[in-house]
């Protein structure tokens with residue numbers, strides 16, 4: 001019996017089978033004979049989930065007893081990936097579950113196929129949040145993730161005539177067996193209204209709308225440890241008072257619930273924007289909804305073991321995942337000053353010590369700002385607090401830099417021209433004890449350019465924490481065949497939680513029989529993926545569509561290769577399968593034109609028997625964590641070709657290198673750190689570096705026409721598009737490249753094509769390519785999210801693990 005006095009759940013297939021039957025009967029109310037596949041799936045999920053419940057209970061008890069410093073990760077997005085396979089792996093039930101299902105006459109693959117991916121994020125930032133939660137649990141760090149339980153996640157992508165179309169992602173329509181509702185911890189969130197001063201001079205916020213925040217959580221198990229943390233997701237519910245009884249009594253039944261329905265819109269849908277576009281009030285409402293409910297929950301948890309507010313920062317660090325949760329700063333001030341009666345100065349000291357901010361961009365247009373008129377209408381008390389913070393802050397700036405009015409204007413939390421807006425990044429820097437970028441180059445550019453004024457004022461506040469990825473999700477689970485080979489090569493599987501051990505593979509790069517097996521695994525992964533000839537070089541570009549990422553540059557290379565093949569009949573070429581995957585924000589027209597052109601080029605090549613033996617372009621729809629896990633293990637070549645100085649870090653680059661792909665890339669984001677580690681010989685470098693790109697861009701001398709006129713192959717590629725050779729599609733793309741192209745695509749074209757020629761040459765030496773592939777894996781252990789979390793823990797959070805014992 002365990003500590004709860006319960007019979008421990010069995011670890012044999014027979015016991016698992018019994019539990020399946022029992023859960024099917026008592027929790028689904030059915031039997032094997034009449035169960036649908038959905039019944040079987042839900043029951044399997046519950047049975048697996050139960051195997052983590054006891055660990056969760058012990059984790060909560062151990063963490064409570066330790067009263068430690070907690071990490072609270074606030075993020076508007078989480079891309080957790082499918083839960084079933086992960087929870088089977090982490091609970092060690094993968095094998096017995098499959099046996100038990102078969103015993104009951106069920107097909108395990110058919111049942112597990114019903115597991116859906118919660119797409120509660122857009123891309124890199126959301127997946128990073130999930131990888132960090134995984135690593136925190138694996139390292140026994142007491143942590144809770146807070147987020148929003150969107151009813152509709154990131155849209156589903158389809159193609160119609162090569163065009164992206166979007167469909168809603170009602171991922172939780174059938175219910176979500178991984179979720180634990182926690183109605184007792186419901187919170188109340190206020191919006192709108194006005195402020196008043198009471199007799200004692202204290203400010204009161206009289207809100208105009210009341211919304212309930214209903215929490216549920218999902219389990220975040222650690223690997224190879226008993227820790228099971230949680231991610232708590234909030235869902236908006238109309239309050240009882242939003243039920244309009246007078247309308248109801250007057251027979252206006254639908255109108256009576258208008259407000260409640262309206263309130264529930266807050267958590268209805270994830271905004272599908274990547275870096276650009278903002279300004280929607282509902283988005284701001286989502287942000288405050290997340291922040292307000294999470295802070296109240298954090299304070300509730302603090303009070304379980306503590307009573308003195310000065311202890312709050314000792315027991316709490318709140319990491320802001322980009323500026324999306326930055327309203328937490330004025331919200332904590334409001335709670336401490338207005339509701340708890342603390343002095344402004346004490347509240348400000350506590351607040352600043354509590355928060356840390358991670359920035360994920362360099363693009364100035366991606367820095368979040370909100371119109372003051374919208375902000376003050378929605379959050380009338382918070383705007384007063386922001387003004388007060390700004391005043392004190394600007395006084396400090398004026399004292400440090402007397403008579404530097406321009407600096408004061410630049411640093412102000414309020415932008416004045418052309419319209420008054422709240423600058424969330426400025427607020428986030430002012431209200432936190434640490435600011436970090438997500439790769440070395442990015443952190444340097446933040447301090448030197450984007451946030452330079454702030455770094456001059458507070459140099460010690462600025463840090464780098466290079467991103468990392470979960471080796472469990474992206475190696476062990478995504479690539480079981482390679483994982484088995486690595487485990488065999490290293491004589492154990494300790495690498496899964498100690499990724500630096502991959503270095504032990506280096507000598508095996510010289511072992512011809514190991515290389516052969518390495519190739520066999522890659523080959524098998526290509527067969528599993530089932531796109532393109534497994535013997536061909538699999539060249540992948542998988543990421544959100546954005547002009548700065550430059551899918552259009554890859555496309556120019558493809559068209560060039562197409563022309564070379566057509567022009568040289570009878571010559572042989574290195575066969576390639578180029579695989580694109582990714583979504584474009586629905587309103588991002590330039591990105592959608594690129595998608596459409598890729599599909600048109602793919603069709604043209606497919607229809608041309610002279611070319612298709614050597615070149616194939618595939619573009620599976622609806623890229624997500626699940627699809628990435630199939631593609632990454634099959635990749636030979638990783639395309640990381642953003643304009644230098646634009647990609648904060650990238651994390652797909654790390655996943656691909658760890659799975660043995662070689663990178664063709666620019667000196668951007670974490671590419672630089674990957675190249676430093678895997679070695680320049682094992683990385684195909686090309687393109688302008690950041691200083692050269694800045695100079696060309698800002699010098700006003702970039703002339704795309706000049707490249708077009710000087711380079712025959714480039715001219716041919718662009719002319720083909722302009723002449724309508726690809727079903728008449730894509731002229732917008734060519735026009736934009738030849739017009740004012742922010743991303744200097746044509747400037748990098750020639751070095752890129754040359755680098756691709758080097759790739760072809762390298763591919764022809766199979767043994768040498770395999771050696772380099774192994775070295776990419778062996779030398780990429782640094783990019784484990786475990787290392788990232790250790791960096792946060794020691795440099796920013798100052799937290800220590802709490803071991804969960806029996």
Ligand code: 26Q
Pocket residue numbers: 122123124125126128271272273274275276277278279283360361368438467647648649650651669
């Ligand atoms: C903002 C305002 C309104 C609506 C949406 C948004 C919004 C949503 C998502 C803005 C940005 C994002 C996502 C950004 C993102 O994914 N950034 C990536 O973060 C990765 C993890 O650090 C980096 O590796 C990538 O370089 C960076 O682009």
